[in-house]
Each structure stands twice: as C-alpha cells, then as structure tokens.
Amino acid sequence: MVFQFPGPRTQQPPLIQAFRMVLSELRQALLNPGRLSFVPDIQLEDQGDQYVLTADLPGWNEDEIEVKVHGNRLSIKGVHQERTTLQQRVYWQQVRQYRSFERHFILSGEVQPEAVTSSLESGTYRLAIPKAKLNRYERE
DSSP: OOOOOOOGGGOOOHHHHHHHHHHHHHHHHHHOTTSEEOOOOEEEEEOSSEEEEEEEOTTOOGGGEEEEEETTEEEEEEEEEEEEEEEETTEEEEEEEEEEEEEEEEOSSOBOGGGOEEEEETTEEEEEEEBOOOOHHHHO
C-alpha cells in the first residue's frame, strides 16, 4: 500500500490529510517491526518569511536524515545504526541497533523547496524552509 500526497489541484480536507499521515506512520511501524521505535523531539516554527524545524538527534549524522518538500507538505525521516562491540572473557559480542523515525507536516502555505537549508550541530538538526513569494495577482 503506497500513500501519495495529492497534487495541488486535488486538495483534500485537512482531516483527510491528517488521517493519511497517521496511516502512513502506522504502515511504517508494521513494515519495520525489528527497528526500535524512536520519536525525536521536533519543533516547527513559523518565523514570518520562513519555517524553521529543529529536531533533537544526538549521535546522528546529517546523511542519515532525508527531507522531502512538495508544495506545502514536509516529510522528514531518518535511519540511524549504532554498533557496539563488547568483550566479556573470551567471548565477543557485537550489538547492532537501528533507530528510525518518520514525520509529516502540512505547512500553512507554499514554500521554496530549492532554497531549503539544513545543518546538524551538537545533536540538534535545523532545517530552514523559506516561504514562497506571492506574485502581485495572488496578493489581491
């Protein structure tokens, strides 16, 4: 089962959009039961000319995070692998853990996907998403 975001001409009511997001997250949980569930603290703030998303991801690398922006929809997901090697007497044990998350947001307006910037510093991932400039006819 694949869920796709509707195009700009097929806008759906917000309740239907929220329901689709919940189903998508449930599908991810059912398809990947071996992965540890992980829910990072994420804040999304409207700063006037841009949206700023911050997520607490200590120990993660920026290449483990994937962001998609389409119209006014934002999705962020990540997969992180931790490897630990323990030596106990003569035995060696290697433990691998995978942590993943996926979140979806509906923004209040169109954005500029080509101008999105991101950074990961001291365990805090920051994503700046500039809002789309309205042309003269759309303002009236």
